[in-house]
Amino acid sequence: MTRIAFIGGGNMARSLIGGLLKTGISASAMTVAEPRAEARQELGRDFGVACFAESRLAAAEAQVLVLAVKPQIMPALQGELRDTLQRNRPMLISIAAGVRVDQLERWFGGLLPIVRCMPNTPALIGAGATGLYANARVSPPQRAQAQHILDAVGLTQWINDEALMDTVTAVSGSGPAYFFAVVEALEDAAVAQGMPRETARALAAQTCLGAGRMLTESGEDPGELRRRVTSPNGTTQAALESFAADGLPRIVSRAVAAATQRGVDMAAALDNAS
Numbered sequence: 001m002t003r004i005a006f007i008g009g010g011n012m013a014r015s016l017i018g019g020l021l022k023t024g025i026s027a028s029a030m031t032v033a034e035p036r037a038e039a040r041q042e043l044g045r046d047f048g049v050a051c052f053a054e055s056r057l058a059a060a061e062a063q064v065l066v067l068a069v070k071p072q073i074m075p076a077l078q079g080e081l082r083d084t085l086q087r088n089r090p091m092l093i094s095i096a097a098g099v100r101v102d103q104l105e106r107w108f109g110g111l112l113p114i115v116r117c118m119p120n121t122p123a124l125i126g127a128g129a130t131g132l133y134a135n136a137r138v139s140p141p142q143r144a145q146a147q148h149i150l151d152a153v154g155l156t157q158w159i160n161d162e163a164l165m166d167t168v169t170a171v172s173g174s175g176p177a178y179f180f181a182v183v184e185a186l187e188d189a190a191v192a193q194g195m196p197r198e199t200a201r202a203l204a205a206q207t208c209l210g211a212g213r214m215l216t217e218s219g220e221d222p223g224e225l226r227r228r229v230t231s232p233n234g235t236t237q238a239a240l241e242s243f244a245a246d247g248l249p250r251i252v253s254r255a256v257a258a259a260t261q262r263g264v265d266m267a268a269a270l271d272n273a274s
């Protein structure tokens with residue numbers, strides 16, 4: 001039985017643990033390191049996993065360590081995990097935004113198999129999207145193991161060029177927030193026209209779900225699906241012309257560029273600090 005230790009028991013770790021339990025992995029195969037006593041209690045109660053205040057105790061028997069702390073915390077883990085890593089040589093799976101494989105190798109050891117990945121919060125309901133990148137030390141079985149862990153919470157895509165991991169973060173890692181922001185704006189627009197907020201929310205949220213399902217289930221091009229909604233000189237055309245006049249593609253591309261750059265900058269800040 002492969003033992004998996006989560007270092008950090010916050011939102012993303014909870015999503016992954018919940019997903020893994022649903023695939024049939026036993027709670028006894030997982031441990032969690034989490035400094036907050038209340039969070040440890042909740043993890044134990046909700047998932048039946050053993051929780052520890054100290055990372056080295058959670059990691060002691062693990063073949064796979066999922067590093068699920070905030071990027072700024074990552075360098076501090078090296079002291080806590082040094083002995084365990086030297087003894088067990090586990091595979092590391094980092095989910096931290098921005099943090100590069102060469103940084104992980106520097107902090108935790110260049111000989112370790114390391115997977116850098118970027119999931120997203122819909123992982124909580126098994127509808128996540130994750131990009132994964134592996135260093136040269138990751139063997140084919142370890143690659144399959146990492147994919148199995150992330151497959152438990154949704155779709156996975158291997159990325160061959162690590163520089164694109166910041167793009168993954170900007171597109172699907174942060175992406176759920178963009179769609180929530182669009183739903184908020186749609187809702188506000190409907191309310192401004194006199195619609196009750198609950199009605200506006202229900203219509204906007206179901207439209208988001210329906211459009212997403214059409215896209216993923218039909219396999220059709222989004223442009224084609226858009227054209228099918230758009231009657232000549234109809235209401236959709238009026239809205240899309242307004243979007244075009246306001247420069248929607250440029251707005252989106254600038255936002256994705258800003259998120260990508262923030263990932264790069266977050267990693268650079270860690271270079272300067274560590």
Ligand SMILES: NC(=O)C1=CN([C@@H]2O[C@H](COP(=O)(O)OP(=O)(O)OC[C@H]3O[C@@H](n4cnc5c(N)ncnc54)[C@H](OP(=O)(O)O)[C@@H]3O)[C@@H](O)[C@H]2O)C=CC1
Pocket residue numbers: 007008009010011012013033034035036039055068069070071073076077095096097118119120121173
């Ligand atoms: N939220 C998102 O949408 C996504 C986040 N990510 C990445 O996932 C990572 C975790 O994010 P998220 O789950 O949202 O964050 P959370 O803050 O919810 O979880 C991180 C947890 O790690 C704990 N922690 C802090 N220091 C240590 C330590 N030394 N040892 C063990 N645990 C520690 C924190 O405890 P305490 O609260 O006491 O500090 C907290 O419970 C981040 O690196 C983020 O970039 C990736 C994809 C999507």
Ligand SMILES: O=C(O)[C@@H]1CCC=N1
Pocket residue numbers: 097169173174
């Ligand atoms: O905002 C962030 O930095 C994290 C990474 C992707 C989603 N949330």
